[in-house]
Amino acid sequence: MSKKIYTERFDISGKVCIVTGGGGLLGMKHAEAITEGGGVAVLLDIAPGGMERVKQKLEEEYGGDCKVECMVCDITSREALEGVREKLLEKYGHIDVLINNAANNPKVEGGSKNLGAIRFCNFPLDMWNQDIAVGLTGAMLCAQVFGETMEKQNSGVVLNISSDYGIIAPDQRIYRKEGIPEEEQTVKPVSYSVVKHALMGLTKYLAVYWAGKGIRVNTLCPASLENGQDPEFQEKIGKLIPLGRMSDPDEYVCTILYMISDAATYMTGATVVLDGGRTIW
Ligand SMILES: NC(=O)c1ccc[n+]([C@@H]2O[C@H](COP(=O)([O-])OP(=O)(O)OC[C@H]3O[C@@H](n4cnc5c(N)ncnc54)[C@H](O)[C@@H]3O)[C@@H](O)[C@H]2O)c1
Numbered sequence: 001m002s003k004k005i006y007t008e009r010f011d012i013s014g015k016v017c018i019v020t021g022g023g024g025l026l027g028m029k030h031a032e033a034i035t036e037g038g039g040v041a042v043l044l045d046i047a048p049g050g051m052e053r054v055k056q057k058l059e060e061e062y063g064g065d066c067k068v069e070c071m072v073c074d075i076t077s078r079e080a081l082e083g084v085r086e087k088l089l090e091k092y093g094h095i096d097v098l099i100n101n102a103a104n105n106p107k108v109e110g111g112s113k114n115l116g117a118i119r120f121c122n123f124p125l126d127m128w129n130q131d132i133a134v135g136l137t138g139a140m141l142c143a144q145v146f147g148e149t150m151e152k153q154n155s156g157v158v159l160n161i162s163s164d165y166g167i168i169a170p171d172q173r174i175y176r177k178e179g180i181p182e183e184e185q186t187v188k189p190v191s192y193s194v195v196k197h198a199l200m201g202l203t204k205y206l207a208v209y210w211a212g213k214g215i216r217v218n219t220l221c222p223a224s225l226e227n228g229q230d231p232e233f234q235e236k237i238g239k240l241i242p243l244g245r246m247s248d249p250d251e252y253v254c255t256i257l258y259m260i261s262d263a264a265t266y267m268t269g270a271t272v273v274l275d276g277g278r279t280i281w
Pocket of ligand 1: 020021022023024025026027044045046047050073074075076100101102103104105134138161162163164221222223224225226
């Protein structure tokens with residue numbers, strides 16, 4: 001069998017694909033998905049180190065053919081985003097995909113530093129404001145700035161990265177540590193849940209708003225990426241997941257490529273949940 005009728009729809013050759021927070025753990029997987037599809041991965045991150053690591057790894061994995069741009073950019077600044085847009089339009093003339101992936105992602109699982117201060121009743125307002133600014137306002141600003149170009153093109157894809165915590169509340173029991181008082185127990189902060197739920201509102205609003213403009217907008221909910229967490233934590237969280245384990249970051253790549261490519265032309269306003277079944281239990 002050699003003829004392929006449908007799988008060529010996954011080809012995104014030459015498409016300019018922006019990934020916010022591109023230097024982080026999942027940033028690498030977005031960049032791999034874009035590269036496998038033949039697109040140009042444009043990584044935006046506030047810190048250059050992670051992006052350079054992603055670029056180096058892609059060049060090792062895929063050879064010199066991969067197209068990766070690294071741009072230091074604070075996505076909470078509209079001015080900075082407009083600067084990125086200008087540079088990309090000058091070089092490529094189009095912007096095709098936006099993956100709103102950046103978030104303040106506090107690691108509170110086993111082995112992490114105890115963050116007593118983030119318990120709900122004394123959660124600092126400035127931390128709330130910063131988390132909303134990056135995860136939610138940043139996504140909205142990116143959609144405004146890059147969406148303006150997509151509107152003019154009459155084509156584009158926006159993929160908002162939420163979480164299983166955009167669907168369910170964190171089960172704070174898995175973050176508990178033995179032998180420390182209640183008021184010092186670590187919790188997943190409230191801002192994380194609020195940002196991740198709100199992104200789905202942004203998705204649905206924009207999916208309808210841009211339905212006639214050739215712009216598709218969807219949400220992907222990843223969950224519990226395995227990243228060297230201690231075995232005790234992995235065991236606790238595994239019991240909450242029907243598949244019984246955390247996810248391997250590689251398990252997101254094909255879905256990301258599907259959602260940003262023409263393989264998914266009828267998908268808009270949707271939430272795709274990759275969580276090993278956690279939210280159905
Ligand atoms: N890791 C998980 O288990 C998990 C699970 C579910 C959902 N998610 C979601 O996936 C996304 C990526 O998570 P991750 O684990 O790769 O996180 P990460 O912390 O590894 O990466 C986030 C990146 O965002 C960047 N960033 C922060 N503020 C920024 C700003 N103002 N401007 C530009 N970049 C900024 C950081 O420098 C970092 O490189 C997040 O939205 C997260 O909520 C992650």
